[in-house]
Amino acid sequence: MRVSLEIFNENGYAATSIDDICNALAINRPVLYYHFKSKRDLFFSIHKAHIERNLLPYMENASKIKDPLDRLIFMIKEFTKMIANNPELRLLIHETMSLKDDYFAEVKLTWRNHYLLLKQTISELQQLKIIKAKIKPSWASLFVLGMITWMTFWLDFNKKENLEELSEAAKDFVLTGLLGMYP
Numbered sequence: 635m636r637v638s639l640e641i642f643n644e645n646g647y648a649a650t651s652i653d654d655i656c657n658a659l660a661i662n663r664p665v666l667y668y669h670f671k672s673k674r675d676l677f678f679s680i681h682k683a684h685i686e687r688n689l690l691p692y693m694e695n696a697s698k699i700k701d702p703l704d705r706l707i708f709m710i711k712e713f714t715k716m717i718a719n720n721p722e723l724r725l726l727i728h729e730t731m732s733l734k735d736d737y738f739a740e741v742k743l744t745w746r747n748h749y750l751l752l753k754q755t756i757s758e759l760q761q762l763k764i765i766k767a768k769i770k771p772s773w774a775s776l777f778v779l780g781m782i783t784w785m786t787f788w789l790d791f792n793k794k795e796n797l798e799e800l801s802e803a804a805k806d807f808v809l810t811g812l813l814g815m816y817p
């Protein structure tokens with residue numbers, strides 16, 4: 635899966651053939667098809683492994699944080715670090731969105747749970763009158779997730795960013811907008 639991901643990243647999903655993957659692995663098609671039903675199944679398996687290794691533990695840790703402001707800060711900072719640490723997310727996230735099928739439905743469910751946790755957190759902060767901005771929690775969640783996720787398009791992954799500084803900047807930016815002041 636690691637080698638396949640490298641090839642997908644280099645060529646793009648659509649431009650990568652099963653033969654490209656087999657040649658890079660020095661295997662034949664039956665060997666690949668023994669493990670994966672199709673190129674799409676291989677791609678989904680890579681994405682699912684990433685979700686299980688990174689997104690689900692992050693969401694589980696966020697869910698355990700009782701204070702909604704602490705949870706929001708954790709979510710912003712850790713999601714920023716996750717995006718900045720994994721350049722393959724550009725391909726996994728955006729390519730998965732273009733291939734709407736049963737695999738997409740399964741991935742989308744996990745993404746939706748992430749969105750709902752953030753939305754619930756923002757709603758709690760509004761109820762506590764910590765967030766004074768008059769914005770729908772659903773919109774605020776979309777803005778936050780969109781802003782961080784789109785980093786995959788402009789972040790120079792060859793340049794080693796200071797992840798703590800980057801995640802602090804994302805936190806400050808979001809909190810400034812939601813709280814109406816610098817935190």
